[in-house]
Amino acid sequence: MFQLKKTTLCMALSLGILSASQAAEPIKVGVALDISGPFAAIGVETRDGIELAIEKLGGKLGGIDAEFLQTDFAGNPQQANQLANRFIQKDKIDFFTGPVASNAALAVGPALFAAKVPFLSSNPGPSQFAGKQCNPYFFGVYQNDTYDEAAGVLANEAGYKNAVIIAPNYPAGKDHLGGFKRTYKGEIKEEIYTKVGQIDYAAEIARIRSEKPDAVYLFLPGAMGINFVKQFVGAGLKDIPLVAPGFSADQDVIAAVGDAVENMQNTAHWAHDLDNAANKEFVQAFRDKYKRYPTVYAAQSYDVVMAMDAAVRDVKGNVQDREALVAALKNANFNSVRGEFKYGANNYPIQNYYVRKIGKNANGELTNILVKTILPNHQDAYVAECKM
Amino acid sequence: MDVIFVFEQLLNGVGYGLMLFLLAAGLTLVFGIMDTLNLAHGSLYMVGAYLAARVHEASGSFLLAIVVAVAGTKILALLVEVLVMRRLYRRDHLSQVLATIGLIMIADDAVRAIWGPSPIMAPTPAWLSGPVTLLGSLPYPSYRLMLIVAGLLVALGLYLLVNHTRLGMIVRAGASNRRMAELMGVRVNRVFSFVFILGAGLAALAGALMGPISAVQIGMGDAILIPALVVIVIGGIGSVRGAFVAALLVGLIDTAGRAFLPPLLHVMLPPALAADLGSGLASIAMYILMATVLALKPSGLFPARG
Numbered sequence: 001m002f003q004l005k006k007t008t009l010c011m012a013l014s015l016g017i018l019s020a021s022q023a024a025e026p027i028k029v030g031v032a033l034d035i036s037g038p039f040a041a042i043g044v045e046t047r048d049g050i051e052l053a054i055e056k057l058g059g060k061l062g063g064i065d066a067e068f069l070q071t072d073f074a075g076n077p078q079q080a081n082q083l084a085n086r087f088i089q090k091d092k093i094d095f096f097t098g099p100v101a102s103n104a105a106l107a108v109g110p111a112l113f114a115a116k117v118p119f120l121s122s123n124p125g126p127s128q129f130a131g132k133q134c135n136p137y138f139f140g141v142y143q144n145d146t147y148d149e150a151a152g153v154l155a156n157e158a159g160y161k162n163a164v165i166i167a168p169n170y171p172a173g174k175d176h177l178g179g180f181k182r183t184y185k186g187e188i189k190e191e192i193y194t195k196v197g198q199i200d201y202a203a204e205i206a207r208i209r210s211e212k213p214d215a216v217y218l219f220l221p222g223a224m225g226i227n228f229v230k231q232f233v234g235a236g237l238k239d240i241p242l243v244a245p246g247f248s249a250d251q252d253v254i255a256a257v258g259d260a261v262e263n264m265q266n267t268a269h270w271a272h273d274l275d276n277a278a279n280k281e282f283v284q285a286f287r288d289k290y291k292r293y294p295t296v297y298a299a300q301s302y303d304v305v306m307a308m309d310a311a312v313r314d315v316k317g318n319v320q321d322r323e324a325l326v327a328a329l330k331n332a333n334f335n336s337v338r339g340e341f342k343y344g345a346n347n348y349p350i351q352n353y354y355v356r357k358i359g360k361n362a363n364g365e366l367t368n369i370l371v372k373t374i375l376p377n378h379q380d381a382y383v384a385e386c387k388m
Numbered sequence: 389m390d391v392i393f394v395f396e397q398l399l400n401g402v403g404y405g406l407m408l409f410l411l412a413a414g415l416t417l418v419f420g421i422m423d424t425l426n427l428a429h430g431s432l433y434m435v436g437a438y439l440a441a442r443v444h445e446a447s448g449s450f451l452l453a454i455v456v457a458v459a460g461t462k463i464l465a466l467l468v469e470v471l472v473m474r475r476l477y478r479r480d481h482l483s484q485v486l487a488t489i490g491l492i493m494i495a496d497d498a499v500r501a502i503w504g505p506s507p508i509m510a511p512t513p514a515w516l517s518g519p520v521t522l523l524g525s526l527p528y529p530s531y532r533l534m535l536i537v538a539g540l541l542v543a544l545g546l547y548l549l550v551n552h553t554r555l556g557m558i559v560r561a562g563a564s565n566r567r568m569a570e571l572m573g574v575r576v577n578r579v580f581s582f583v584f585i586l587g588a589g590l591a592a593l594a595g596a597l598m599g600p601i602s603a604v605q606i607g608m609g610d611a612i613l614i615p616a617l618v619v620i621v622i623g624g625i626g627s628v629r630g631a632f633v634a635a636l637l638v639g640l641i642d643t644a645g646r647a648f649l650p651p652l653l654h655v656m657l658p659p660a661l662a663a664d665l666g667s668g669l670a671s672i673a674m675y676i677l678m679a680t681v682l683a684l685k686p687s688g689l690f691p692a693r694g
Contacts, residue, residue, distance in 0.1 A: 040500070041505045044505050169668070193663060193666075194646070194667070202532065203400055203647040206396045207647060209396075222507075223603035223611075226602070230602065231529070234512065234529040235519060255506060255507075255509060256508060
């Protein structure tokens with residue numbers, strides 16, 4: 001036993017990741033980041049949120065020294081899987097978080113669950129882990145479809161009698177439009193699927209113009225959404241309201257599209273002007289440190305570290321008792337920046353969803369402005385399939 | 389489906405085609421004349437877009453932004469040509485592919501280091517931001533009309549340069565039979581440098597013009613490189629005329645596929661099947677075109693080499 005510990009210490013020292021002052025084993029958190037690759041912009045938001053939380057906690061979790069092993073996996077699910085295995089076997093991590101995309105989360109899940117390492121998602125909420133493949137070691141921040149369900153209700157309440165809905169032609173695109181259709185009661189005039197990574201949307205925009213819908217719902221992540229919105233507004237269709245899940249209308253998109261994106265309505269489980277003490281502190285600290293407004297991705301990853309902190313405190317540092325650790329995580333004994341929430345049977349949160357609208361705030365900056373709560377205490381549609 | 393809708397989609401197709409042409413023209417010249425595969429052509433497009441976006445934001449002048457983007461990218465291309473490409477001309481295609489993929493990675497990381505990982509803002513000039521009304525009832529984005537005009541002007545300029553100047557004659561000679569041109573006393577190395585930098589300038593122009601209607605971000609050149617490669621394969625490698633015709637064909641067919649196929653299939657098939665089939669077919673339409681052309685004319689529509 002002593003021998004084993006000595007070798008690990010030597011290994012850690014030789015890697016230069018253990019500071020001299022640490023006496024007890026530090027808590028290890030494996031963070032797989034998208035610093036390069038297709039989700040690099042979001043990956044940087046995730047990292048910044050995590051680093052802000054580490055700074056606030058003074059590098060500790062629950063008062064115990066913690067190591068955050070941050071490694072880029074370039075958005076490649078296979079690489080994420082290798083990294084997770086290295087974290088588990090070599091570094092013996094106690095927590096895991098970081099990937100941006102659902103496919104990476106699905107790729108790393110099984111190994112982490114088998115090794116009983118809690119995986120606190122800092123973004124993706126795949127339906128698989130909410131339903132049939134749910135697992136006590138996975139904790140979601142939202143379920144993917146819930147954003148679209150909230151958008152469907154928003155379209156109902158706004159009185160849009162019909163809509164054109166548009167998404168890229170891949171499984172997640174269909175899932176998201178499915179989420180919208182689950183709650184939207186109006187007529188779907190047309191369901192348009194575009195190429196993944198499409199640049200030119202003139203043909204689709206002409207189709208939308210000829211349909212004259214009350215609203216357009218778009219799930220076009222990243223560059224696709226930026227391309228579409230720029231061209232949509234350029235085509236003089238500003239009078240047709242755009243509705244989107246929060247991902248397509250966050251600070252990164254606003255910065256890239258500019259005034260054209262004004263008035264876009266979007267749904268999210270968090271907003272930077274949400275009125276609670278934890279959020280005010282987070283947004284202020286983030287703005288001081290990074291000189292910009294945080295996105296929902298930064299808010300989520302900050303929250304994830306806070307959740308770890310609370311759980312470690314609740315188990316009094318005994319993170320090796322994994323049953324107690326996941327029970328403590330499920331209790332979520334911390335002040336989340338999203339306000340009150342609790343976990344459902346599938347470890348996905350039951351929480352409020354909000355409508356945000358892009359506009360000029362009091363300082364004249366173009367940003368999301370909280371409008372109202374659209375779905376109070378909403379739970380995902382897959383929880384019944386989860387047998388845990 | 390009325391006449392105006394068809395006309396609008398026709399314009400869209402021509403616009404998209406001309407945009408592809410700007411990128412493909414440079415690519416086909418470099419590939420055809422120098423027999424050098426430059427996959428980093430898309431990176432030059434990206435650099436052009438970034439430079440234009442930043443200069444436009446700082447100076448407020450769209451024209452200045454374009455001039456700086458084209459000139460800046462040409463200088464960069466000159467460096468790349470001297471430092472990297474010259475060593476690749478005589479190597480096989482695999483070396484060229486490996487080296488230019490390396491260039492893509494370096495370019496992406498350099499852009500990330502300079503301008504950050506998030507997409508940046510590329511403003512639309514105010515005088516081109518709204519729609520203009522065509523045919524009495526069709527509001528059409530004025531920016532896209534400008535793109536069509538710019539694309540046609542570039543095509544005309546290239547046509548004059550390639551077909552009616554001494555330089556163009558040498559370029560054509562190099563494309564159709566490099567060895568013979570060398571034997572006739574053409575300094576092929578100089579032609580290479582000229583063509584590479586011309587191609588880079590065209591890519592930068594395409595990037596600068598596309599910025600205001602697309603996401604200016606890392607990797608933006610890779611997404612558009614694929615249709616540009618399809619265009620040069622259809623048109624015949626090395627032929628500017630081929631690239632022009634093929635770009636318009638690809639633009640029209642791609643747009644028509646996205647505009648007309650799904651509504652058409654809706655009439656004939658059950659909705660779920662029509663949605664799947666329509667978008668599926670639309671996204672492979674240009675590849676079907678390429679396969680058909682290659683089956684009938686294996687060296688493209690207008691092969692530069694006989």
